[in-house]
Amino acid sequence: MIFPRHFFTEKLLEWNREVNTRNMPWKGEKDPYRIWLSEIILQQTRVEQGWPYYERFIQHYPTVEKLAAAPEEEVFRLWQGLGYYARCKNMLAAAREITNTYLGKFPDQYEQIKSLKGIGPYTAAAIASFAFNLPYAVLDGNVFRVLSRYFGIETPIDSTAGKKQFDTLAQELLPEDASAAYNQSIMDFGAVVCKPQQPLCDDCPLRKKCVALQHQLVPLLPIKTKKLQIKKRYFNYLLVNYKEQIFIRKRTDSDIWQNLHEFLLIETTAPSDITELQTSEAFRNYFGNAKPEIERVSAPFKQQLTHQTIHSQFISIHVKKPPVLPGFMLVPRNSLNNYAFPKTITTFLESNHLQLF
DNA sequence: AAGACGGGGCC
DNA sequence: GGCCCAGTCTT
Numbered sequence: 001m002i003f004p005r006h007f008f009t010e011k012l013l014e015w016n017r018e019v020n021t022r023n024m025p026w027k028g029e030k031d032p033y034r035i036w037l038s039e040i041i042l043q044q045t046r047v048e049q050g051w052p053y054y055e056r057f058i059q060h061y062p063t064v065e066k067l068a069a070a071p072e073e074e075v076f077r078l079w080q081g082l083g084y085y086a087r088c089k090n091m092l093a094a095a096r097e098i099t100n101t102y103l104g105k106f107p108d109q110y111e112q113i114k115s116l117k118g119i120g121p122y123t124a125a126a127i128a129s130f131a132f133n134l135p136y137a138v139l140d141g142n143v144f145r146v147l148s149r150y151f152g153i154e155t156p157i158d159s160t161a162g163k164k165q166f167d168t169l170a171q172e173l174l175p176e177d178a179s180a181a182y183n184q185s186i187m188d189f190g191a192v193v194c195k196p197q198q199p200l201c202d203d204c205p206l207r208k209k210c211v212a213l214q215h216q217l218v219p220l221l222p223i224k225t226k227k228l229q230i231k232k233r234y235f236n237y238l239l240v241n242y243k244e245q246i247f248i249r250k251r252t253d254s255d256i257w258q259n260l261h262e263f264l265l266i267e268t269t270a271p272s273d274i275t276e277l278q279t280s281e282a283f284r285n286y287f288g289n290a291k292p293e294i295e296r297v298s299a300p301f302k303q304q305l306t307h308q309t310i311h312s313q314f315i316s317i318h319v320k321k322p323p324v325l326p327g328f329m330l331v332p333r334n335s336l337n338n339y340a341f342p343k344t345i346t347t348f349l350e351s352n353h354l355q356l357f
Numbered sequence: 358a359a360g361a362c363g364g365g366g367c368c
Numbered sequence: 369g370g371c372c373c374a375g376t377c378t379t
Contacts, residue, residue, distance in 0.1 A: 042374040083363025
């Protein structure tokens with residue numbers, strides 16, 4: 001049975017055939033491993049930002065087995081700077097699952113794909129459609145925006161009702177015999193024409209039937225309700241050096257930067273000067289009654305995260321005798337590039353590369 | 358259902 | 369400073 005395609009769907013496919021010139025290394029890719037890798041990297045990440053990471057990962061790990069066999073620290077080093085580090089951890093777990101449970105053959109059913117770590121409804125639909133031509137409509141930021149504008153839907157996209165409504169609509173619009181092309185079309189269209197800011201409505205092939213355009217709602221759609229609170233945090237990092245070595249640890253708390261490394265941290269709720277820090281309980285917990293000599297204090301560094309502003313300062317200390325610091329490792333300073341660090345620390349290290357603390 | 362989770366680009 | 373990006377997981 002042939003179902004008639006919606007006008008919207010027809011126009012989108014036509015735009016894709018005749019106008020769309022967007023090009024990306026993973027576009028048209030049929031290898032599910034490469035599709036999966038690109039999708040994980042691109043979650044909440046702009047194409048331009050993820051692109052070089054994708055190239056690097058493919059070079060280092062051309063197959064899922066290679067990725068599964070890689071040392072975790074090496075993979076995190078490659079991921080360093082990309083953010084949302086749980087993606088990296090989950091990606092490695094999924095690679096090992098595919099290698100072990102599926103013997104290296106990427107699962108080709110939606111439910112199996114979605115059950116892999118780090119793969120939710122969007123990524124499962126993307127892989128299922130791009131790699132296996134399965135009829136699953138993708139629902140990402142682009143699709144929310146294009147659908148809410150064209151159909152004039154004012155249901156908040158961050159509500160449960162909204163997600164369900166958009167999901168149903170997206171699935172209805174999907175041409176089952178061209179799911180890969182359609183999914184690619186709507187995402188490219190959202191990125192190139194129906195952009196968040198300054199969309200190209202004058203040249204839009206859907207302009208005649210776009211509800212938002214006719215009602216001047218384009219800049220107002222899609223609607224989101226949740227607004228985020230930005231917290232301020234103050235990180236005071238102690239760079240404790242012993243001879244040519246320095247103490248670091250891996251962050252493991254349920255907090256930002258899990259699985260990345262850092263130095264001794266004293267977090268405070270306000271900017272702290274060195275005297276305050278030296279007399280703090282946290283400082284005593286690190287050093288007991290020893291009074292290590294402060295060598296230098298860096299300028300303040302600031303990093304803006306989505307929902308936190310991190311102010312950091314780096315304080316260098318040389319000790320004659322290494323303190324006992326549970327959970328920390330003493331590593332050669334010239335081996336720091338074997339470990340993954342958060343952006344604010346790599347920025348500090350690079351700013352300081354000529355005169356290492 | 359609501360938060361948490363990075364980093365960067367654009368206005 | 370605010371918004372958004374080929375979203376997912378935890379609580």
